[in-house]
Amino acid sequence: MVKAAVIGAGLGGLSAAIMLRSAGFEVTVIEKNFHAGGKLMPVSLGDYHFDFGPNTITMPHVFSSVFEKAGVVMEDVLEFIKLPHHTKNFSPDGTELVFSHDSDYMKKQLKEQDPFGAENYDKFLKEIERLYRLSEAHFFPKMFKGPLDYLSPRLGAAFSQVRPLETMDHFFRRYFKSPNVLQALNRYATYIGSSPYVSPATFAMIAYLELVQGVYYVKGGNVKIAEALQRAASDMGVSFLMGSEVVSIQVKEKRAESLTLDSGEVIKADEFIMNADLLKAFPELVQEDDRPHFSDQKRDRYEPSISAFVILAGMNNISKKLHHHNVFFSSNYQREFHDLFKNGVYSTQPTIYISSSSYTDRQQSVNGDNLFILVNAPPLKKDGRLQVNPEEYKELIYDRLEAAGLPIREHLSVEKVITPQEIAAKFGAYRGALYGISANRKLDAFLRPGNFSRDIKNLSFAGGSTHPGGGSPMVTISGMNVAKALIKRHQ
Template sequence: MKKVIIIGGGLGGLASAVTLAHAGFQVHLYEQNAHLGGKLMPVSLGSYTFDFGPNTITMPHVFKGIIEQTGERAEDYFELLPLRSHTRNYFQDGSTIDFSSDPEKMAAEIARSSAADAANYPKFLKEISRLYTLSERYFFPATFQSWRDYLSPSLGRALLQARPAETLDHFFKRYFSNPNMLQALGRYATYIGSSPYKAPATFAMIAYLELVEGVYYTKGGNVRIAEAFAAVARKNGAVLQTGTAVERILVDNGGVSGVELAGGEKVVADLVILNGDLLSAYPELVDEKLRPSFPDAKAARFEPSISAFVITAGLIGHAPELKHHNVFFSGDYRQEFADLFAHQRYSDEPTVYISNSSFTDPSVSPDGSNLFILVNAPALTKDGQLQIDPEQYKERIYDFLESYGVEIRSRLAVEKVFTPSFIKETFGSWRGALYGPSSHRKADAFLRPANASPDIANLYFISGSTHPGGGSPIVTMGGQNLAKRIIKQHK
């Protein structure tokens, strides 16, 4: 059976490892960090534990499916807890909107500010369900290995039906007039690292995931998902090595022949999967002359998605006023996104997201609330510079939260700040961007870089920067789809 080397142990790489190992391939995965799961990284500060990566879990069937394809039971590895009323949205006028997957509760919430908006909610659910069905049928299952794969007539028809020319903001205004509701829905654009005023309305299907299928949390922390994937991959024969960086992808006669590790050791392989940010990892690992279809200049032309400024804060005692998911919105959302993208600067008044998983699961933080505080941040400048002083910006965030009545400083037990520079250095993210390219241009939204190199045989790609895109379930699905295609081609 053929030997596959996977570079990077994010969720996409782990999903590929499980699928390929179960099919009988020899799988060797190399991860430069000490943990597996990529941005789904555990953070511990004393007795306080945090999920650095996705705090909101959707599409539970995707994660379960990676385990269950091997004949194992997903519930033997992790327990997904549904959060019916999952996100409390706070606004400058003092009002709140609780997001829920219960349509009656949602309609009641919306009706508190607008009866007309509440009456439109069923029509809104019907349309976002249609958008999701199109994606699920035509977009999610596909892997793109060359430009010919993009020429499918059925795919083309599906894209035309998915509102590609309309922005998310414009789409939401078809159904709602309350500016607070529009702001809360517009935040879904940040799930793909983009602006609601530029991203295509197609991505309204993200709202379907949270408002129809629902939001979940993994008992013990969402990192349990990555730990489960790793355990099942090893059980099926995959070799997973952490703390092992790959220095170079070896190419011979137009095809991959293996990799060279940081210590100089060369490891042969029949196929290589690069599970890393394509815009940074591909240029770093392969000489430019060997990849004429993807020169350095092409990578530099992309507009980066947003990054994140993160504070992990452990409080003395629990904060019952904070739900599991909380969003404190800025007063001028349009200006905030103009700051992030047009001006490449930090907003003076940013929207702040707080995950407080101890609200649902006290075991992960027995001594007090474990607040994962996230603010959208611009990518690093082209020369790699961070545009703010982290300590000063942290204090600005605390000041903003105090304006909402959330006091952090006086209750702090432990804290740690993470900037886009950390994201770039730790995860190899291009300019510290969370999702590779933004989805503002139609080509970047719908025609993301393909899953195979057109220049080097048997070299494959999976990450948030390639098809089908970013987000933990989407990357996981993409890793499994790529593995299935490899099995079909090579087994």
């Protein structure tokens, strides 16, 4: 039986483990934390339950296809709720625009706020669907082993059709005129940890996911997805070593032979799948001599995606103002991204995202709202320094919310601040990045490190820093893609 060792029980690691097990591999998953799901992590503060990490879930069919491999019908174990009108966008001038997959509902609002956009809306939906379909056909299932893969004529033809050289902001301006509407759409760049003023228009396809396919929430918390995947994997015979950190990988003649845990235990395997953030784990676990194509210097050239400054706030009231997903926009979005990416500093006028899952699922916090408050943060400096005083920044966020009509302090029951430093330490995320690598230079989105080590024959990568990219559905696809290739290798 082929032995596979998966480093990390993030969504990418879980999906790879299930696929490999379904093909008869003997699979061991090693995870340094005690929960499966990686950044999709449950946090409870007293009676308040939060999803840390993915609050916005799209593409449930991706998770469903993994469950299928485990012989589990997803609907039997998880209740995916499609949110009818999912995100309330609050503009600085007081305008409110609620995003929905219902195009009539959208057009009705646009007629008031952006008549040009209302007229173009159907055309816009058609174009973002085209971008999505091309990506689905050519980029999601594709594995990139090395630079030559980018030169395939079919891929080249597809690539030229997904507007790789136009920015997202420029693309949205073709269809909409209202600055508020443009700002709300431009926020989709942050889903890949990037700026709309530089990242390719290709990623406007994210709008297709939310404005056509819809936004989902899993009853009991999105963390239930990871819990159910781990259960399904265990039931198939996947072994989990939770609370065990891999500290090194031993390489001989371009093959990984074994890995060593923090306990000193050595585990041998035929295939090693690194779900841990490769930008951090690969250089840390493998000696530099054994990875000439991925030197420390090469790693340093990658620009990490944005990080996050998060406050979990349990409230003693239920706000009438809030929806499930909410965004309080800053008055100067361009400046905010300039601060984040060019200057590497925290914005003093940040856009603030709030998820209140108790809006949909009261059982998550019966005594009041469970607010997951997130502000985009620059990645940590190379020396790991945090560029802000967390207590002061938290107060600034509360001040801004109060000014926008959402008083927090007077209704707070419990709170917890989670900084990029904690994200880096807890999940082994390179410089605290949420989505691995940013797509801020035109081709970066497409030129991520490949799914297979070029130096070590039996080491592959699955997760946010490799293909097809960050975000919960993409990393799940990444794990499946890698597993499929390994299954083929051992047929």
